Amino acid sequence: MSGTNPSAAGGIVVLGAGFGALSTVRVLRKQGCMAPITVVAPRAELHYLPGTIWIPGGLRTREDLVVPLGKFFQRMNVRHVAASVTGLSDDGRVVRTTAGDVPNDVLVIASGGRFIKxxxxxxxxxxxxxxxxxxxxxxxxxxxxxxxxxxxxxxxxxxxxxxxxxxxxxxxxxxxxxxxxxxxxxxxxxxxxxxxxxxxxxxxxxxxxxxxxxxxxxxxxxxxxxxxxxxxxxxxxxxxxxxxxxxxxxxxxxLTGPAWLDQSTLPRSPGGLIAADAHCRVAGLERVYVVGDSGSFPGPDWMPKQAHMADLQAEAAAANLIADLAGRQGTQGFKVELVCIIDAIDHGTLVFRNERRQLVLPPSRVMHWAKRAFERRYLAMYR
CATH class of the missing domain: 3.50.50.60 (FAD/NAD(P)-binding domain)
Structure with a gap:
């Protein structure tokens, strides 16, 4: 559903419409959270960026990779505010946007990072x-x-x-x-x-x-x-x-943090990302979480900036958020692992890493088709 009056929002506000943001919404609803959810993003669309590697070779087109989110938002009972974030106030309780102020009881920042140019x-x-x-x-x-x-x-x-x-x-x-x-x-x-x-x-x-x-x-x-x-x-x-x-x-x-951080009091890491703890909470603020590329998290120096990691952080943030709303202290952390298939049009190499082991499988057509199958399954959740 789409809203036209941002100032009427409350409950849980999620910034962004990428992997971390949408996974947060899914997990919240799956765990039975019935609180109002508002997503603030310029468009009600998921752009599946991992698939862009196949655009130059003609295996994918724009239409294959842009998923309208109207039906997903309707299923999840989510209100969408079509706007860009311009800043925060009141320790995160108010999101400043190009469509007006959006208040919240709980804030999840999943608006992605910004390339250093x-x-x-x-x-x-x-x-x-x-x-x-x-x-x-x-x-x-x-x-x-x-x-x-x-x-x-x-x-x-x-x-x-x-x-x-x-x-x-x-x-x-x-x-x-x-x-x-x-x-x-x-x-x-x-x-x-x-x-x-x-x-x-x-x-x-x-x-x-x-x-x-x-x-x-x-x-x-x-x-x-x-x-x-x-x-x-x-x-x-x-x-x-x-x-x-x-x-x-x-x-x-x-990568560094989004430009709108300059119009907020959010704590930042030396590299300009939002400083978070192991539970995806933003340091020093109540009921403000961050997942994905916007955040700087404790962990090994090889912790990846990738969609899979954003999904894992979203699961932890959602669980801790639900605990917060129930008056409990959420303590769920996220596992750190790197999973990617380095693809070359018709074959791929699987690379896996966690804190216990590293794995590199030889290139194979099986991995290429596994990457395509994952894309199909992942996007089916939002179609």
Whole structure:
């Protein structure tokens, strides 16, 4: 259902319409929470960003990956306020939005992070995980290119090592390589992977890094590693170790908190994310929670910024929120694990990591189809 009077809202307010936000809603209702829920997001849509890796190769279109949420909100008895957040007041009890103030009794922040775009010349690069538009730009650029150099890389938040999303960049890299081979055009292109670390993707674990670098060597992908980036030009990438030509640059910067945090009193980590405890509570505030990319959580330095982690945090936040509403102290934490299938159009490599073990399975078609099956099952919950 859709609301037109934001000031009438109360109960539980969830900011965002991504993985963490929608999982919070699902878990709350599944656990029998009957309190009013309001979702504040610009659109009543879920954009399934993991599927954007398949847009350049034509395996997915915008229509495949945008899921209208009207029916889901109706089933969950959720009120939607179509607005962007501009700030908070009263220690989180009032959300400032472009459609007016939205009061709450409990607040869950799941509005995602923001890419750090301070590198000079970053306007010359495409940031794939910014959304479907970005993936379509990559698709269109590839179709128009007759040859040249494609540079793919990612950076980090120097003050928040875990605030990085490198996995999709390996998928775009290997996916583009495979696509060009299928089209019979690979020999006209040079692919270069660049990263300021000597061990890119270290959060995936040493086995995964070794596998990724070996795959690049086998596929004839050049690497420029271990040098800090200086700037991007329209036709080159400049690092402290030198410059190299690039006709198309794909680059994923590190993450920080959303811009509206500046209009709030929320505590922040050194990297600019919302400081949270192990139960997803925002430090020092009552009944204010954070899940997903917006938050900085205690845990190992390899804790991922990915949809699966947001879902796990949403489960903990929902359980603790229900306890709070019942007058109890919620103590549920979230498990930390990294699960991803690094896909290359028709085969994928499973990477798993938790605090006890690391696992890397050899590339197989089974993993590619498993990734597609997961997407279908996941989206079915919201259709």
């Amino acid at each position: 301070k590198l000079p010349g970053i306007e010359h690069a495409i940031t794939p995980c910014e959304g479907i538009d970005a993936a379509e730009r990559i698709r269109d650029r590839l179709r128009a290119m007759q040859g040249g150099t494609i540079a793919v890389g990612f950076g980090a938040n120097p003050k928040e090592p875990s605030a990085v999303r490198g996995g999709p960049m390996f998928e775009f890299l290997f996916g583009i390589d495979e696509q060009l081979r299928r089209e019979g055009r690979r020999e006209r292109f040079k692919l270069v992977f660049f990263n300021p670390s000597e061990q890119p993707g270290a959060r995936l674990g040493p086995k995964a890094v070794a596998h990724l670098l070996a795959t690049m060597r086998r596929r004839g992908i050049e690497t420029r590693l271990g040098h800090k980036m200086v700037r991007f030009d329209a036709d080159q990438v400049v690092t402290e170790g030198g410059a190299f030509a690039a006709d198309l640059i794909l680059f994923m910067p590190g």
